[in-house]
Amino acid sequence: MRFDEYRSHDALGLAELVRRREVSAAELLEVAVARKAEVDPKINAVTTDLSDAATTSVPADGPFAGAPFLLKDLGAQLAGTVTSSGSRLFADAVAPADSAIVRLYKAAGLNIFGKTNTPEFGLWPVTEPKHLGVCRNPWDLSRTPGGSSGGAAAAVAAGIAPAAHASDGGGSIRTPAACCGLFGMKPSRGRVSFAPAGEGWAGASIQHAVTRSVRDSAALLDAVCAPQPGDPYFLPRPERPFLEEVGREPGALRIGFTTAALQSNGLDPECAEAVRDAAGLCEGLGHHVEEVTVPGDFPAMQAAAGLVIAASVAATLDAEADRRGRPVEPGEVEGLTMATYRRGKGVGGADYVRALATLHAFGRDMASLFETYDVLLLSTLGRPPIPIGWIFEETREITERLFSFMPNTQPFNNTGQPAMTVPLAWSAGGLPIGIQFVGRMGDEAGLFRLAGQLERARPWFDKVPTL
Numbered sequence: 001m002r003f004d005e006y007r008s009h010d011a012l013g014l015a016e017l018v019r020r021r022e023v024s025a026a027e028l029l030e031v032a033v034a035r036k037a038e039v040d041p042k043i044n045a046v047t048t049d050l051s052d053a054a055t056t057s058v059p060a061d062g063p064f065a066g067a068p069f070l071l072k073d074l075g076a077q078l079a080g081t082v083t084s085s086g087s088r089l090f091a092d093a094v095a096p097a098d099s100a101i102v103r104l105y106k107a108a109g110l111n112i113f114g115k116t117n118t119p120e121f122g123l124w125p126v127t128e129p130k131h132l133g134v135c136r137n138p139w140d141l142s143r144t145p146g147g148s149s150g151g152a153a154a155a156v157a158a159g160i161a162p163a164a165h166a167s168d169g170g171g172s173i174r175t176p177a178a179c180c181g182l183f184g185m186k187p188s189r190g191r192v193s194f195a196p197a198g199e200g201w202a203g204a205s206i207q208h209a210v211t212r213s214v215r216d217s218a219a220l221l222d223a224v225c226a227p228q229p230g231d232p233y234f235l236p237r238p239e240r241p242f243l244e245e246v247g248r249e250p251g252a253l254r255i256g257f258t259t260a261a262l263q264s265n266g267l268d269p270e271c272a273e274a275v276r277d278a279a280g281l282c283e284g285l286g287h288h289v290e291e292v293t294v295p296g297d298f299p300a301m302q303a304a305a306g307l308v309i310a311a312s313v314a315a316t317l318d319a320e321a322d323r324r325g326r327p328v329e330p331g332e333v334e335g336l337t338m339a340t341y342r343r344g345k346g347v348g349g350a351d352y353v354r355a356l357a358t359l360h361a362f363g364r365d366m367a368s369l370f371e372t373y374d375v376l377l378l379s380t381l382g383r384p385p386i387p388i389g390w391i392f393e394e395t396r397e398i399t400e401r402l403f404s405f406m407p408n409t410q411p412f413n414n415t416g417q418p419a420m421t422v423p424l425a426w427s428a429g430g431l432p433i434g435i436q437f438v439g440r441m442g443d444e445a446g447l448f449r450l451a452g453q454l455e456r457a458r459p460w461f462d463k464v465p466t467l
Helices: 003-007 011-019 025-043 100-107 150-157 174-180 214-224 242-246 269-284 298-324 335-345 349-369 395-405 410-415 444-457
Strands: 046-049 068-072 111-116 163-168 183-186 206-211 254-257 288-291 375-379 419-426 432-439
Touching: 003 025, 011 025, 011 214, 025 046, 025 068, 025 111, 025 150, 046 150, 068 150, 100 111, 100 214, 111 150, 150 163, 150 174, 150 206, 163 174, 163 183, 163 214, 174 183, 174 206, 174 419, 174 432, 183 214, 183 444, 206 214, 214 242, 214 444, 242 444, 254 269, 269 288, 269 375, 269 419, 269 432, 269 444, 298 335, 298 349, 298 410, 349 410, 375 444, 419 444, 432 444
Parallel strands: 068 111, 068 163, 254 288, 254 375
Antiparallel strands: 046 111, 163 206, 183 206, 183 419, 375 432, 419 432
């Protein structure tokens, strides 16, 4: 199989070729590995090569039989391999067994052949870890692919794999998908199990994928949305497979839109115009669209989420210190991670509980909007993909720059709602601009119906970077 033919199919399409015996899983893997060798030295997306251990014996009846696939080097455990979480501290942390999501991926027929770059502990919306090195955007090598699933998005956009595992604790699926011109769905809290690990960031974090097609995202979610014994919370399987929803008409939805930047002072003009254009597109498709003011105390939510994240980092590093019998020292983690750790060490139990109460109150405020509207439409990011290193150039401006880039994703991690970014616009400089759509808690089905309609109305699958 030639690369141009490989890239002309999504993961489900490649699997169908395998089932029809028009191509073998081994041939698909060969193309993926060759593409990686060609382009990854430019983008540094795939940081662990597992191609020698990848299987060519896949379940023939799996929906993704033989499709090459990549795991993010954070969250998902693959037995016998290191999950470094982007950190030197865990450079030798070999997983004793597969996590639940990996078992389900294998059962679906996905052929895992590598792991992708991520910032240390997934703490940043850019992918520039000291341990794994800088990851670059295939659309412009001077720009970030986003984070924390930056390696996943860069690899898919560059054509190394048709889809890749990702996770999202504050925007880490939607941010890189938006930066790289991909579709990215953050599922509802409880839709995908973290077993055998516990929740991430007080339930803000969720696993799924970045894809080029909507149907790949839907089918991947179908494959892994299985509650596991002992999960602290979970959603039941959907009424119908999410894959079936992609082709169904969404009906006339009530869509509220905003050009606001929820956690910063304003959007880049190109992002604001992209929102207005998307609102017009939705109205043209028969939806009822009107401008809204989004409710909620955003500064309080941001402060509470920061406290929870710092405490979670402290818990992670203290657990490792206990395991090995000596404390984590400066230099074993990045300086900003150590600063977060020290902040987390000062968080008391009552502080943590009060932070959770603030996040829950924020979720109730946000829910009031969805008593009137089915979907909220807004920009995924505050600006098109930023230059490599820009967030960290001025130490005193890190927080301001961070949220000027990602002002609109973190709120929906803390409400637990499903949210997707759709590649509906490009900047004058040719960079992708993602548009975010947020649904009611548990309503991925409604978002997939809308996403399928948008994909048919304004196709993006063939818009790919040339590298």
